[in-house]
Amino acid sequence: MKMDNSPARGMRDLLPADVAVRDHVLESITAVYRQFGYQRIETPALEDIGRLSSGQGGDNEKLIFMVLRRGLPAELEAGARVRDLVDLGLRYDLTVPLSRFYGNNHAWLPMPFRSLQTGPVWRAERPQRSRYRQFTQCDIDMIGEPSVLAEAELIEATSCALAAIGLKGTTIRLSDRRILSALAEQAGVPDEARDAVFITLDKLDKIGWDGVRAELADQGLTAEQISAVESLIDTLTGLPASRLPDTLAASLPELPADVITDLAATTASLDALGVEQPVTWEFDPALVRGLGYYTGQVFEIMHPDMSGSVAGGGRYDKLIGRSLGDDVPACGFSIGFERIVDLLERHLGRDALAVLVEPDVPVTDALAVARRLRGPVGAAGQGPVVEIVRRSGKFGTQLKRLASAGYTGFVHVHMEDGATVAGAERPLSSLGPGRLTGPGGLTGPGGSQARAAHRPRAACRSTVVPGSSLVSCPPATDISRVTSASPLWFRMSSWMAKPREGATSRK
């Protein structure tokens, strides 16, 4: 009986091409961050439900997958409360676990600690296109560094990580949460209206000033207050590093001096980075970044191919300390991993060599040919991919299928006069789709034309090695990986032509 084999609602299976793209992105990011001294940590997927529901997660707390206590009776008593049945939940972000992790392990960590976390998180959101209930987050955080070194380094490292993935020409948007506060103060916005005003300002690039003015009026701001807000933001937006400190000091006299010097240090560092990398930045006082826990500079990175940001972060000095009962300075940057993966193409290319084995070739010989071609294995990522593929159907059709599946070459292994013959390594790309599909091409009876095409008689005279049962074909072209092959022995057992009882082959 055929079952429904879909993944659970809102989840997805990742096919080899999907995983390859994700691995490429993660490996690129990790390699860059590692060069800046960030170290990977991991925390469990499950956390105590009380910790996940503490309020820090905001609306995400409504989306927790909750896990039943073990050892419950099969039937519950009347009036049982759902909350009492639950002791664990799946994490909905990596920041709550990081805070707990730092509290638990800070004694063994360097100071400051540069953390790199990548891993799945779960949210029971309404499933929709490109939004899944399990998705990967990728965060770096510097914990314990009070100075603006943290901000400047995080932005530089993340810009480099994005460039390593292939996202070049990024723009950094930068502000400081305290500038927004000073601006609201200066414009006479009442304290109780601030949060709503900030949320509205965050939409400026989507709804424009007309929309923002209307919303601010709805929130009860006077025309003078709205005008003051608009004027201040207009004056400050896009200032270059050279004019930023003086203009900030003049426009917002209440702004603490260290906000300005910190911003000057970050922007000077970004100017220096911009000399060597195609990275630009702009000061944007209307940048809010949603999360309530930011206390200082906030930033995000934009890429021309994407609306919205590809990465965002900021300083949050009051959060990590909650797990320790003591404030700990911290600054973090989160890369929009899933958004970036969605941008990238899936490449079929596997750069693999097929050992194309006729059904009557003994298993032992097939493995030996593959082993010889593979050479020493285990040097990380260095050696060739050599995959045993059984010969089936028409030769030319199979070669075409292999080429379109991303195989770059093949070696044909067959039996001749009771001996195993390994042909030369032949490229698959050089056959070209035109030749494979052209009229009168490779569709002759028994694939004989295809066979001739891949192994020209003249170039490949079979030679029997004296004193051995090996027969090998000299390579048609100079292929260093196989020219050094020494004799292979063979056995007479047959394989592959013999499906097991009950086994069926699938399309």
Place this chain on the structure above:
Amino acid sequence: MKMDNSPARGMRDLLPADVAVRDHVLESITAVYRQFGYQRIETPALEDIGRLSSGQGGDNEKLIFMVLRRGLPAELEAGARVRDLVDLGLRYDLTVPLSRFYGNNHAWLPMPFRSLQTGPVWRAERPQRSRYRQFTQCDIDMIGEPSVLAEAELIEATSCALAAIGLKGTTIRLSDRRILSALAEQAGVPDEARDAVFITLDKLDKIGWDGVRAELADQGLTAEQISAVESLIDTLTGLPASRLPDTLAASLPELPADVITDLAATTASLDALGVEQPVTWEFDPALVRGLGYYTGQVFEIMHPDMSGSVAGGGRYDKLIGRSLGDDVPACGFSIGFERIVDLLERHLGRDALAVLVEPDVPVTDALAVARRLRGPVGAAGQGPVVEIVRRSGKFGTQLKRLASAGYTGFVHVHMEDGATVAGAERPLSSLGPGRLTGPGGLTGPGGSQARAAHRPRAACRSTVVPGSSLVSCPPATDISRVTSASPLWFRMSSWMAKPREGATSRK
């Protein structure tokens, strides 16, 4: 208020050194399997509870972390059944998800499909030493290959993967589930007693023949039956490839011929592999491997440093097909990832260069020095790790701390006459622990002796570059990474000496 920051019961945090070991093992395994043509796939952590509870998981189904349905009322009605509150569970292995994955995606997968899966699984076991409720499994499977090519290749690939991790000198134990059945038949063991007899035989290497005989007698076997079982196993155990087929045929006349030819092919392949790698194998008819779903050859790999196996697997032709309503041949091998990780030492060595920055050096300059030393970033895993570290405490003490934390060298950055001075790159290992801790060593007032030791005056004359505010120290030794350094500019802002309000530094 200080909170309890432990992970949830039975779970654990992974510190950087833990993750580094795990990453090394996973990367080594993955690199090898990739060379054999295995491709990574991923499935969600959550599966429908009905699929997880279908009986395939045996006792593991009692250990499922069950996830509450969303949208339940806060209070439950009387008589509510726990099972009805649950729709999802965390996977307890990777085989159940693989079976669903293949059913869902086989149309897009090659035939046969070589699958590589690594990822966390969850079991609500009673927590105990080295056994966690979340742990990593690492499986390869060849799906759709009926011939013994699957078995022979899986064993070879896994032996190579273990060797790549550093586990050499492994021994493969090998048998076939059908040999055990024929043996029971031959010895006259009643059908209904077989499962219990097999479970007992699996303990032979732990309890010896005395123990096995006693258990078999308890299970109601006659003295003749027990003696026949013992005699058959003794006759067959440890046979070399040359004698295995004839002895099997003579001892177990009911055994199907293809069991013998398949075993001959696998053992011949292992003999061929053994010529090139330090791998041995032994035939062990008492090998059972617990999982009920094996249908053919079963195997495990032993390593001299470990009791029990480091990897195990076999053919299971009746399982994958359940998701398709049709049998699909399959063969798998699972590496005991957590056991192997436990065997390996944690190395502190990070191979990192510290940019040791005095508090009055501008952030921009610190970042620029690090950037110059790092060179181009992003070439996967190639470049040096260059980490900015703030100077604090006594110089010698800090160098000692850096050396013991695995830093291999440092560059000292300080201010001199208002200019930023980057010293030469100095190795940390050459200072040696003896010099750092010896009497009269580096503990002089203000760290002056340490300072002298790390930056000999004669070797490092500060030079002001004309027309620039850069001052750089020529390297004391030839260090190619820094000799090409061009002038760095500086700014007068200060940083690092200024903790934010409310921030505390932690030990």
